[in-house]
Amino acid sequence: MQDKVDAILKEIADSKATDQQELEEYRLKFISKKSVIGELFNELKAVPNDQKKAWGMKLNELKQSAQVKFRELIDTMDSGESSASVDHVDLTLPPVGGEPGSMHPLSYIRYRIIEIFQKIGFNVVDGPEIEDDWHNFTALNFPENHPAREMQDTFFIERDPDIMLRTHTSNVQIRLMEQQKPPLRSIMLGRVFRNEAISARAHCVFHQVEALYVDKNVSFVNLKHTLYHFAREMFSKDTKVRYRPSFFPFTEPSAEIDISCQICGGSGCQLCKYTGWVEIGGSGMVDPNVLTSCGIDPEEYTGFAFGLGIERITQLKFRVNDLRLYTENDVRFLKQFRTLH
Numbered sequence: 036m037q038d039k040v041d042a043i044l045k046e047i048a049d050s051k052a053t054d055q056q057e058l059e060e061y062r063l064k065f066i067s068k069k070s071v072i073g074e075l076f077n078e079l080k081a082v083p084n085d086q087k088k089a090w091g092m093k094l095n096e097l098k099q100s101a102q103v104k105f106r107e108l109i110d111t112m113d114s115g116e117s118s119a120s121v122d123h124v125d126l127t128l129p130p131v132g133g134e135p136g137s138m139h140p141l142s143y144i145r146y147r148i149i150e151i152f153q154k155i156g157f158n159v160v161d162g163p164e165i166e167d168d169w170h171n172f173t174a175l176n177f178p179e180n181h182p183a184r185e186m187q188d189t190f191f192i193e194r195d196p197d198i199m200l201r202t203h204t205s206n207v208q209i210r211l212m213e214q215q216k217p218p219l220r221s222i223m224l225g226r227v228f229r230n231e232a233i234s235a236r237a238h239c240v241f242h243q244v245e246a247l248y249v250d251k252n253v254s255f256v257n258l259k260h261t262l263y264h265f266a267r268e269m270f271s272k273d274t275k276v277r278y279r280p281s282f283f284p285f286t287e288p289s290a291e292i293d294i295s296c297q298i299c300g301g302s303g304c305q306l307c308k309y310t311g312w313v314e315i316g317g318s319g320m321v322d323p324n325v326l327t328s329c330g331i332d333p334e335e336y337t338g339f340a341f342g343l344g345i346e347r348i349t350q351l352k353f354r355v356n357d358l359r360l361y362t363e364n365d366v367r368f369l370k371q372f373r374t375l376h
């Protein structure tokens with residue numbers, strides 16, 4: 036038995052493999068179940084009991100040597116192959132295969148919104164996601180004990196003085212009015228945060244677009260026509276818009292904005308809860324208190340503002356029925372938007 040082991044060890048040490056076939060021959064001879072080593076393991080049965088343990092260990096060592104050599108043969112073949120194939124790489128050829136990435140549906144809608152409003156004279160303004168109480172609440176005329184300030188809605192980062200993740204994009208209205216004199220005609224887009232449990236219909240992070248128009252003689256008619264124009268451009272020419280009286284601390288009067296349901300065309304479906312209308316945001320005439328807080332004279336200037344949910348617009352446009360899809364990065368979802376640009 037020892038002779039056989041020695042002979043096999045020598046053979047293993049001398050083995051070479053320059054192609055797949057030789058590699059396979061090695062595998063069959065030394066690694067597979069029916070290999071010469073496998074046969075020796077069968078012979079173990081005939082070995083007297085008191086020697087079995089020692090021979091078992093020897094054979095296992097032999098098996099390991101065969102495997103170590105096998106890996107070496109694979110490695111040398113791999114490196115041999117790659118250095119050989121370098122000569123065959125034509126660097127002037129265009130790349131093959133490779134799928135180009137695609138635009139996220141929320142980014143696409145964001146760009147569409149910007150495009151629509153820029154054409155009618157709105158510029159884009161940016162603001163911070165981490166905000167103080169003044170810009171997120173106080174300057175927007177939120178009373179001291181307004182429920183929106185409470186813990187269940189707002190992610191506070193620090194208390195007294197309060198620093199928070201902004202709960203809406205309306206904070207940028209204040210920053211803009213503090214920095215610039217009217218006329219102002221801007222949109223502000225970005226992420227907002229609310230302490231909500233994540234589900235198909237609610238998320239703790241979502242996106243809004245805010246609009247602010249402040250000038251002499253701005254009226255509710257300007258608001259209505261701006262939104263009507265937006266709805267027709269974003270969706271279709273026969274989209275209808277309606278306003279429901281509402282309340283926001285920073286606008287007076289205030290209205291919620293509904294558009295005719297884009298899924299069923301107004302005849303009634305699950306999304307519009309069989310009403311034919313879907314809410315896309317809030318709006319109103321800027322409250323004089325807000326203008327005053329920002330150093331703008333409400334006797335001289337008036338303004339309108341609105342805030343729309345970007346996820347909601349995207350949902351209506353592409354029939355996305357679960358908010359979580361936007362952030363889960365599932366390629367099966369993202370690939371469905373490959374044609375967007």
Ligand code: DAH
Pocket residue numbers: 202203204205245246283285286316317318319320339340341342343
């Ligand atoms: N900030 C409001 C919200 O997040 C939406 C909103 C309502 C914005 C009315 C406005 C507005 O600019 O005028 O629910």
